[in-house]
Amino acid sequence: MSAVTLVLATVVLGVGTYAFRVSGPLLRSRVTLSAEVERLMAVAAVVLLTALVATATLVQGHGFAGFARLVGVAVGGVLAWRRAPFVVVVVAAAGTTAVLRLLGVP
Amino acid sequence: MRSTWRTLQQRLGRELARDIALVCLADGIVGLSFGAITVGAGLPLWLPMLMSVVVFAGASQFLFVGIVAAGGNPVAAVAAGLLVNSRHLPFGFAVADLLSGGRGRWLAGSHVMIDESVAFALAQRGTGRSKAAFWACGTALFVCWNLGVLLGAFGGAAITDTDAFGLDAAFPAVLLALVLPSLRDPATRRAALVGAAVALATSPFLAAGLPVLLGLVGLLALRPHERRSPR
Numbered sequence: 257m258s259a260v261t262l263v264l265a266t267v268v269l270g271v272g273t274y275a276f277r278v279s280g281p282l283l284r285s286r287v288t289l290s291a292e293v294e295r296l297m298a299v300a301a302v303v304l305l306t307a308l309v310a311t312a313t314l315v316q317g318h319g320f321a322g323f324a325r326l327v328g329v330a331v332g333g334v335l336a337w338r339r340a341p342f343v344v345v346v347v348a349a350a351g352t353t354a355v356l357r358l359l360g361v362p
Numbered sequence: 363m364r365s366t367w368r369t370l371q372q373r374l375g376r377e378l379a380r381d382i383a384l385v386c387l388a389d390g391i392v393g394l395s396f397g398a399i400t401v402g403a404g405l406p407l408w409l410p411m412l413m414s415v416v417v418f419a420g421a422s423q424f425l426f427v428g429i430v431a432a433g434g435n436p437v438a439a440v441a442a443g444l445l446v447n448s449r450h451l452p453f454g455f456a457v458a459d460l461l462s463g464g465r466g467r468w469l470a471g472s473h474v475m476i477d478e479s480v481a482f483a484l485a486q487r488g489t490g491r492s493k494a495a496f497w498a499c500g501t502a503l504f505v506c507w508n509l510g511v512l513l514g515a516f517g518g519a520a521i522t523d524t525d526a527f528g529l530d531a532a533f534p535a536v537l538l539a540l541v542l543p544s545l546r547d548p549a550t551r552r553a554a555l556v557g558a559a560v561a562l563a564t565s566p567f568l569a570a571g572l573p574v575l576l577g578l579v580g581l582l583a584l585r586p587h588e589r590r591s592p593r
Contacts, residue, residue, distance in 0.1 A: 257430060262409055265436040269426060270416030272440070273447040277475045280454025281461045281468035292589050298484075299553055300578060301456035302544045304449050305481055305537050306554035307561035307577030312534040315565045315573075325531045332535030336542050342381040346388065349535030353528030 322362040328353030373494055378486075382499045385478055388532050389420070389503055390510035395524045396423060397514025403431035407515055414511040418504060419476060422446040425570060446571035452578065453480045460493045474500025481540035549588035556580035 280297075289297075313329040314321055332349030340348075371379045393414065400410040405427065413423050422443035429439040454472065457480055461471035479500035486492040524530065545551045557580025561573040568576070 257436060259406060261436055262406065262430070263412070265426075265430075265440050266409070266413050266416055269422065269440045269443045272444045273417055273419055273422065273450065274473060276447055276450040277454050278469070278472040279451055280456070280458045281472055284455070284458035285462070285468060296581065296589060297452070297455040299550050299584065300452045300581060301480060301484060302541055302550050303554045303557040303577055303580045304452060304574060305477065305484070305541045306545070307557045307574045307580070308449070308477060309534045309538045309541065310558035311561050311565055311573055312537070314562060318566050324528075328528055328531030329534045329538065332531070333538050336539035342539055343384055345539045346384055346532050346535055350388070350528035350532040353531035354526060357526060357528070
């Protein structure tokens with residue numbers, strides 16, 4: 257693939273992504289939304305992030321991501337639920353997964 | 363550098379500053395691998411750096427490079443990347459309030475809108491703290507991500523397999539920890555769980571990015587009065 261094509265593709269992806277990002281703030285700077293719509297937007301962000309957590313934990317490509325990652329995230333989730341410090345949650349999740357992989361768990 | 367860190371600690375509180383620093387470190391390492399993998403796949407040295415500045419969205423960058431390196435069509439690579447990044451549209455509506463304060467602020471703030479900065483903002487109480495968390499996380503990640511990619515591109519194959527460190531588990535764990543406080547609200551929790559179920563059920567069949575977006579179906583699980591009531 258030529259350099260020009262790569263630059264062009266990168267710029268198109270960048271501009272498109274920025275268009276997604278800027279639409280909300282752009283509209284918001286012009287119109288005021290009702291309290292109901294604002295509430296829906298806030299919940300929508302939580303719904304999207306939760307869906308992202310689910311897929312990032314369980315899915316790789318179109319298949320199952322493996323038990324090592326699932327168990328690691330689960331350990332982190334339980335710790336977070338019990339209000340452990342954020343650092344503990346993240347390090348425990350990554351550490352658990354790394355150790356499981358070291359032991360040969362896929 | 364040290365004085366910047368001290369100012370950040372004062373504005374955000376020691377704990378939040380430390381949490382953001384940890385996420386920056388983890389994402390910096392993933393950036394390192396992105397740079398190394400891209401150059402290792404035979405793509406030009408400038409590509410990972412250009413992408414990380416212009417696109418600044420990790421998952422879509424890996425996907426794009428994966429498709430292009432495998433000899434795929436560039437149009438398909440761009441389309442796949444855009445699909446993965448489409449969730450930034452609803453994110454933008456959710457955090458728009460935090461970007462108020464002049465044209466320059468929302469133009470710049472939009473570019474550092476990523477999963478982590480949105481999640482950190484949502485996890486804070488009060489608009490002031492949310493705003494500070496969003497900007498601190500967004501700008502710090504932009505710097506760390508690009509620094510990581512730069513080092514990875516030049517450094518080569520030092521770190522290509524971040525899975526060995528379990529960093530693929532760190533990303534969802536970070537978002538989960540940040541989203542949990544919001545899930546204590548029953549209506550939000552119901553919508554989120556329905557959304558997650560829909561995303562998981564459609565993942566085997568749909569292109570990356572679409573399942574998460576379809577998760578918005580979960581909003582239908584809100585009862586009419588729950589759409590109005592403040593949390």
